[in-house]
Amino acid sequence: MKMSFRWYGDNDPVTLEYISQIPGMRSVVSAVYSVPPGEVWPEEAINDIKTKCEAHGLVFDIVESVPVHEDIKLGKPTRDKLIDVYCENIRRLGKAGIKVICYNFMPVFDWLRSDLSYKNEDGSTSLVYRDATVLSLDPRKGDLSLPGWDSSYTKEGLDALLNEYKDVDEEKLWENMKYFLEKIIPVCEECDVKMAIHPDDPPWGIFGLPRVITNEENLDRFLKLVDSPYNGLTLCTGSLGVNPDNDTAAMIRKYGKMGRIHFVHARNIKHVGERDFNETAHKTECGSLDMYDIVKAMHEVGFEGYLRPDHGRMIWGEEGRPGYGLYDRALGAVYLNGLWEAIDRAEKLRS
Ligand code: DNO
Numbered sequence: 001m002k003m004s005f006r007w008y009g010d011n012d013p014v015t016l017e018y019i020s021q022i023p024g025m026r027s028v029v030s031a032v033y034s035v036p037p038g039e040v041w042p043e044e045a046i047n048d049i050k051t052k053c054e055a056h057g058l059v060f061d062i063v064e065s066v067p068v069h070e071d072i073k074l075g076k077p078t079r080d081k082l083i084d085v086y087c088e089n090i091r092r093l094g095k096a097g098i099k100v101i102c103y104n105f106m107p108v109f110d111w112l113r114s115d116l117s118y119k120n121e122d123g124s125t126s127l128v129y130r131d132a133t134v135l136s137l138d139p140r141k142g143d144l145s146l147p148g149w150d151s152s153y154t155k156e157g158l159d160a161l162l163n164e165y166k167d168v169d170e171e172k173l174w175e176n177m178k179y180f181l182e183k184i185i186p187v188c189e190e191c192d193v194k195m196a197i198h199p200d201d202p203p204w205g206i207f208g209l210p211r212v213i214t215n216e217e218n219l220d221r222f223l224k225l226v227d228s229p230y231n232g233l234t235l236c237t238g239s240l241g242v243n244p245d246n247d248t249a250a251m252i253r254k255y256g257k258m259g260r261i262h263f264v265h266a267r268n269i270k271h272v273g274e275r276d277f278n279e280t281a282h283k284t285e286c287g288s289l290d291m292y293d294i295v296k297a298m299h300e301v302g303f304e305g306y307l308r309p310d311h312g313r314m315i316w317g318e319e320g321r322p323g324y325g326l327y328d329r330a331l332g333a334v335y336l337n338g339l340w341e342a343i344d345r346a347e348k349l350r351s
Contacts (some may be wrong), residue, residue, distance in 0.1 A: 001298060001340055003333060004029050004062060004308040006324060007165040014326045022330045025336040028053045029064045029102070029308055031340045038062055038069035038082050041089050061265065061273060063093055063304050064102035064234075065198070068180065073107055075176040076163055083180060087187045094191030100262045102234045104198040105177050105210040107337070108158075109139075111201040111239070116322040118278065124313040127323050129202060129242070139207055149311060162207070170210040174221070177212075181223065181226040188230040196232050196262040196305075197222065201239035204275070209254070215246055216304035219255065229259050236265035238310055241289045242277045249293040254300030264303070266336055267310030279311050279323070282332035295339040299347065309333045 003028035005019045019025055030049050032041040048293055053060040061079070066089050069082045094099065104110060114133035117125040137143040140159050153161065168176070181195075188195055203214035212218050223231065240246040255261050268287030269277045280287035312328025316322070 001303050001308045002026050003337060004065065004306045005329065005333065006030070006308060007031050008107045008324065012324075013320045014324070015258075016052055016056040016058060018326055020058055021334050025058065025333065027059045027061055027306060028277075029062050029306070030060060031063050031065060037067040038071070038085060041066075041092060043092055043096070046092060046315055050096055057058045060101045061097055062102070062224060063098050064263075066090075066093075066103050067100050068103055068105060070108065070161060070164075072180050073105060073173065073176055074168055075172065075179065076164075079176075079179070086180075087184055090184060090187050090193050091191055094193045098193055100194045100196050102196045102198055102263050104171070104200070105180075105213065106211055107173070108161055108202050109166065109206065109209070109278055112199075113322075120278075122315065124315045124328075126279045126313045127311060128272075128278045129276060130273075134206065155159065163207075163248060165209055168210060170205075170212055173212055174225075177222075178225045181231055185226045185228050185231050189228065190248060194230050194232055194262045196234040198234040198265075199236050199239040201236065201242075202275070202277075203240060203243050213241065215240075216251060217255075219251070223255070223258070232260045232262045234263040234265060235261045236310065237264065237289055237291075237294055238267040238269050238279065242269055242271070242275075244271060249290060249297040249319055252297035252303075253301060256298065256303055261301075261303065262305040264298060264305065264307045266291065266307060266309040267312075267332065279313065281313060281328060282309060282335050291336075292339055295336060297341045299340065309336060 004023055005023050006029040007276050009030060032045045036040050050060045070081050072079045091244050112134060113127045114130045115128045116126040119125055138148060197213055199213045200211035205211045213222060235252055237248045240249045268280045268282050268289045268291055270287040271277055282291060284291045309329045309332030311323030311331055312325055315327050318325045318327055
């Protein structure tokens with residue numbers, strides 16, 4: 001297991017120096033954020049991140065994300081050119097020593113929450129999701145201000161994009177995903193870069209847009225689209241786990257054994273209603289997920305990929321990017337490392 005931490009680049013208030021001070025931290029998860037989807041990342045920009053990480057004793061060997069242009073998800077005729085650009089980015093990243101690329105295939109919106117600073121009883125704040133609130137919002141009216149999506153859309157641009165998706169149902173999205181994977185995975189094999197798709201968050205369709213990376217049946221289907229170890233998963237416990245039918249530890253045992261998990265996002269959530277949840281501290285007792293069993297499952301399958309603590313609460317008066325402050329994520333990293341060490345030691349004593 002390789003412990004990692006997300007860094008949003010030079011503008012991130014969480015500096016590489018702070019990240020390097022977290023015990024047991026190895027890798028930095030980052031991206032060239034200045035380049036819009038569908039364009040090639042300059043090699044200088046990739047190498048700049050690498051050099052800065054190395055100056056702090058950290059390794060830049062995993063990227064989150066190389067975004068997939070909407071035309072690829074829509075299956076438009078322009079997709080071939082855009083997929084060529086994607087392949088070029090894979091080649092450049094491979095050359096710079098990147099081993100895993102995390103991405104998603106969610107139409108228009110990435111992760112969605114109804115409140116980014118819900119006040120907890122102890123004074124900390126969390127990201128939360130209330131289905132009724134989200135469904136009452138109209139993205140076309142500019143009602144949404146969300147952390148995980150491209151806010152550069154104009155109202156008209158977003159309207160037009162949502163209209164284009166009218167013809168894309170789940171089956172069409174599967175088809176477009178297969179087309180994309182069939183073109184990129186051979187390049188990944190050549191460059192030794194593994195793709196790790198992020199599950200849809202939350203794992204159900206929203207605003208009439210299809211979402212398919214949601215449950216075990218669909219993960220099975222996804223992995224078969226192109227049956228190569230280079231076509232793998234980011235197992236995000238918080239995204240999948242908000243559906244109580246998804247047993248995330250069992251998924252880690254199953255897909256981990258198959259060698260198809262390259263990245264784990266570990267965080268805890270608390271179910272507070274049907275399709276309603278709060279993000280919590282990482283520790284098992286704080287939420288609805290059994291984090292001990294999740295780490296145990298990773299250990300059992302001999303997980304050698306990357307793990308990062310995922311979203312944290314805002315604690316100790318910290319302000320910053322929702323979900324991506326320093327303190328609670330650092331606590332998460334140390335807790336996850338502690339679980340791993342305890343499980344590892346116990347295993348070694350037994351054998
Ligand atoms: C949220 C993140 C996601 C993830 C993308 C991957 O905090 O886990 O935004 O980076 O879905 O493309």
